[in-house]
Each structure stands twice: as structure tokens, then as C-alpha cells.
Amino acid sequence: MNSRFNASWLLRNCLKESSAKDRPPDYRGKVRDIYTLPGNRLLIVSTDRISAFDHIFAEPISFKGQLLNMLAWHGFQKIADLCPHHVLEVPHPNITIAKKCSPVPVEVVVRGYLSGHAWRTYSNGLRTLCGVSMPDGLRQNEAFPEPLLTPTTKAHEGHDEDISEAEILSGGLVSEDLWKQIRQTAIALYKRGAETARKQGLILVDTKYEFGLFDGKLTLMDEVHTPDSSRFFYADTYQECLDKGTPQKQLSKEFLREWLIQEGHHAHMDSVLPALPDTLRISIFERYCELFETLTGTRFEPVETEDFNDRLSTILESHSS
Ligand SMILES: Nc1ncnc2c1ncn2[C@@H]1O[C@H](COP(=O)(O)OP(=O)(O)O)[C@@H](O)[C@H]1O
Numbered sequence: 001m002n003s004r005f006n007a008s009w010l011l012r013n014c015l016k017e018s019s020a021k022d023r024p025p026d027y028r029g030k031v032r033d034i035y036t037l038p039g040n041r042l043l044i045v046s047t048d049r050i051s052a053f054d055h056i057f058a059e060p061i062s063f064k065g066q067l068l069n070m071l072a073w074h075g076f077q078k079i080a081d082l083c084p085h086h087v088l089e090v091p092h093p094n095i096t097i098a099k100k101c102s103p104v105p106v107e108v109v110v111r112g113y114l115s116g117h118a119w120r121t122y123s124n125g126l127r128t129l130c131g132v133s134m135p136d137g138l139r140q141n142e143a144f145p146e147p148l149l150t151p152t153t154k155a156h157e158g159h160d161e162d163i164s165e166a167e168i169l170s171g172g173l174v175s176e177d178l179w180k181q182i183r184q185t186a187i188a189l190y191k192r193g194a195e196t197a198r199k200q201g202l203i204l205v206d207t208k209y210e211f212g213l214f215d216g217k218l219t220l221m222d223e224v225h226t227p228d229s230s231r232f233f234y235a236d237t238y239q240e241c242l243d244k245g246t247p248q249k250q251l252s253k254e255f256l257r258e259w260l261i262q263e264g265h266h267a268h269m270d271s272v273l274p275a276l277p278d279t280l281r282i283s284i285f286e287r288y289c290e291l292f293e294t295l296t297g298t299r300f301e302p303v304e305t306e307d308f309n310d311r312l313s314t315i316l317e318s319h320s321s
């Protein structure tokens with residue numbers, strides 16, 4: 001247990017849903033509450049909600065929203081020379097003011113290693129994922145010779161499905177020119193993310209990007225290189241775990257997925273969600289916090305969320321013209 005924070009204080013400080021004075025959000029996603037602003041802008045609140053296998057849990061994770069929003073902001077700054085991003089301003093640790101993009105209807109997953117969904121596919125004997133072939137003879141969590149791009153559809157409800165490049169183009173989801181640009185950009189972003197993580201002793205295993213168009217330009221939106229959108233392994237223990245075939249020490253939501261599987265829940269479960277025990281909620285907070293501190297090289301300084309809705313109302317008001 002991270003002795004810097006008291007458990008009951010942590011559990012008291014959770015932002016499950018935001019609501020400004022007289023104004024609920026225009027959209028509540030799994031994690032974010034979104035308020036539209038004039039001038040083609042969005043005010044995005046990262047809340048402390050956590051989801052897994054496309055379900056949102058009733059119990060929030062203390063400060064997850066701040067950790068996620070601040071990590072994304074850190075990540076966006078690290079890639080700004082490669083691709084325009086959506087952030088205009090971060091006026092509070094839970095809030096980003098962003099350019100309102102028209103979303104590209106595909107989520108772009110880049111995988112440097114044979115893990116997660118790619119491993120589950122591979123261990124079932126398949127050697128193709130989203131139309132991309134995977135070489136024979138790889139072990140779980142081994143690096144691919146080159147990063148793979150494995151897109152998914154962006155489902156409004158339910159879970160995203162794998163889709164191949166050929167299906168994206170033949171279905172007219174994205175034009176050929178734009179897809180070419182997305183592909184190149186996503187690989188460059190992954191390489192930068194991996195390089196940045198490596199300097200901090202972490203391996204960026206795989207990650208998901210969401211792109212949109214703003215003023216006709218390809219723009220990276222949503223979040224980047226966060227534990228909700230990516231998997232990270234510790235670099236120093238990577239080779240040993242790979243050789244021994246033991247689980248990698250990792251910092252991501254995989255921790256929660258593993259707990260669920262242990263409790264008998266599986267991917268794409270339709271059943272009732274289990275309640276997250278307080279000890280698990282604290283451990284998840286600690287993982288997110290550790291990832292934040294490792295990746296940014298700075299200490300996480302939480303801001304209490306008791307008066308969050310008042311702060312939100314003030315920020316909304318000051319951005320409403
Ligand atoms: N700059 C942006 N412009 C338009 N849409 C955005 C932007 N950034 C993020 N989004 C969208 O806002 C939503 C973010 O909320 P989230 O809780 O992640 O939702 P979801 O449940 O859809 O994953 C996502 O649907 C994401 O695609």
C-alpha cells in the first residue's frame with residue numbers, strides 16, 4: 001500500500017459523475033462526461049469511472065480521472081510534432097478543453113508485442129488478426145518483428161469488433177488517402193510512445209488511437225498512451241518473465257481484467273457485474289498512480305474533488321463565449 005495516501009480518504013474522494021449547475025453533460029461515455037462549448041470546442045471531464053469488457057462498474061477508482069487526464073496531456077505534448085492533437089487547454093486536472101473533431105469511425109490499435117487479444121487469437125491457432133499475418137513460433141508477450149496495425153470498429157453500444165484494412169476501404173469507412181495517412185501516423189505515434197516509455201523503464205506493449213478531422217486535418221483525439229488505452233510492461237523484468245513463461249509485471253487495466261477472469265467473468269460478459277472490493281479499488285488507484293509517476297517522472301499531486309461541480313460550473317461559464 002502506498003503510504004502517502006490514506007485508504008479511507010482515497011475512497012471518499014471519487015468523482016463518479018459530473019454535473020454542472022443546471023446543466024448535465026451532453027454525452028456520458030464510459031469514462032468521460034462531455035459538454036459542448038461554442039466555437040467547435042468540447043469540455044471533457046475525465047471521471048473516476050472504470051470499465052472493463054465494455055461494462056462500467058458501479059464503484060469508481062479514486063483520482064483515476066485526474067491521473068488519466070494528466071497522463072494524456074503529458075502524452076499529447078510528447079507527440080505534438082508528429083500529429084496535431086485535440087487539446088486546447090487543461091484548466092483542471094479532470095478537465096480538458098478540446099477541439100471538437102468529426103471522429104474517424106475506426107479505432108486504431110497498434111501492437112508491438114503478442115499480448116492480450118492478439119495472444120488469445122494466436123493461441124487458438126490463428127495466424128491472422130484483422131487481415132494482418134503473425135509469424136509462427138512466437139511466445140506469449142514476445143515482440144513482433146514490426147508493430148502490427150489491428151483496427152476495430154467503433155461501436156456505439158456493445159463491443160468493438162476487429163476489422164481489416166481491406167474491409168475499412170471496401171466499406172468506405174475511410175478513404176484510401178486518409179487511411180494511408182492514419183496508418184503512417186499511428187505507427188509513428190506508437191514508436192514515439194514506445195521510445196518515451198522505454199526511457200522511463202517501461203515497454204509500451206500495445207495501444208489504441210482515436211482520430212478525427214478538425215478543419216479537414218487529421219487530429220489525434222480522446223486520449224493517448226494512458227493505462228486505459230494501452231498496456232505497459234516493466235522493461236527490467238521483461239526478458240526474464242518471457243524466458244520463464246511467467247506473467248509480465250504490468251501497469252494497465254489488465255490487472256482488473258485478470259481479477260474478473262479469476263472471479264469467473266470472461267471477455268464480453270453479459271452477466272451482472274461483481275462489486276469491486278475496496279482493496280481492489282485501492283490497488284487499481286496505486287497502479288494508475290505508479291504508472292503516472294513512472295511515465296512522467298513527477299509526483300502525483302491529487303486535487304480533492306469535493307467541490308468539483310462548482311469548479312466545473314465556473315470553468316464552463318468562463319468558456320461559454
Ligand atoms: N476531440 C474530440 N472530438 C470529438 N469526439 C471526441 C473527442 N475526444 C474524444 N471524443 C469522443 O468522446 C468520447 C469520450 O468518452 P469515453 O468515456 O471515452 O466514451 P466511450 O464510452 O465512447 O469510450 C468517445 O466517444 C470519444 O470518441
Ligand SMILES: [Mg+2]
Binds near residue numbers: 029
Ligand atoms: Mg473511450
